[in-house]
Amino acid sequence: MSLEKAPISYDEHGEDVVGLGAYRVLETFTDAAADTDEAIVEDVRRKMRRALQDYPALAHKTVTIGRLDPDEDVLGRARFWNLLVLYPTDRYTSFQTVYHELAHLAIHIRDQRGEDVPPTSEEFCSIFAIARMPPEFLDEDRIAYLGHPSAPQKEWPEICERALEYRDENGVNSHYIQRAREWLGVDE
Template sequence: MGVTEVVFLKSVDKHKFKEELIKKVKEAVKYFPELENETIYVGILDSKDDAEGRADSVNRIVKFRIDAYPTYVTIFHELMHVAIEIMYEKGERVPLTSEKFCSISAMARMPPELIDEEAIPYIGTPRVPKHLVPKICKEALEYRKHHRNYIEKCEEWLGCSIKQWGKGSVDITAWIKNEGA
């Protein structure tokens, strides 16, 4: 089993929550086996950039806002971009530019206790209990193997979709009862 080398660039010294960012990145990389034997660089976004984070996946760089409190949800999302690039380089059929695929994949591997935001980037705010989010996202990735509409299904199962609350929707209450929420 390989090790992921994480290099914190000098710009990280200026981060308002430097220690928290370092701690959370070091914890998050443990959930990305694709990053083993890789060097991941962590830096700070340009002050004009209003994104919470960005990834330069080819160069294995993730950057975060200098003044934003770092969350596992954002860190997992940006690391997932790098993991997707590595999977693609190894010949896996993964969508390189889909933010929604990235978010679903990141949440699928995140332990529920690390979910520290209400909303999932590019997906929305789930209406299911937090501990079900990773399981639902994993099921959506399984569903993807044979169906093209896995993103819509994931949003529906999470309760993020408008369709969810309309005619022909899945019964989220029954789902929750079956999962012992």
């Protein structure tokens, strides 16, 4: 198991964390990935290092990367109770999947802090994740649990941020998910 830490700092008052969390890769992941392609491990490490920069809720936390069961028909999985993300070892994981699974963990932490976030909504998680992504990291033609947008890909993060702002302004029952789909141009 390897552990990688990024610098952690505080704001001028020493209160809010402005930094990164850490991650570790379980040997079961590295061993299984090495059987397929050793570059899969380095690719996940690179994507985790970058994605953690966009999740301040995970600062001072250590995320564990484990092996997704090959029989599961999913792209990734998060186990928020122990800050575990599971990725496949037989193929590369997209940036969007990495951001989505980390979003589950960040949402759980925010929920535990008493923030009004839906910890089990996959749609909210996708909106939350895409809103944090630099457009150049969008590497799929769809958004998990939302669909295939017709809006230009470079606009997806801004549209998802607008949907989150709409939710904040109009309440949790504001149909912000439908608004996000509408603004993204997703056919339902």
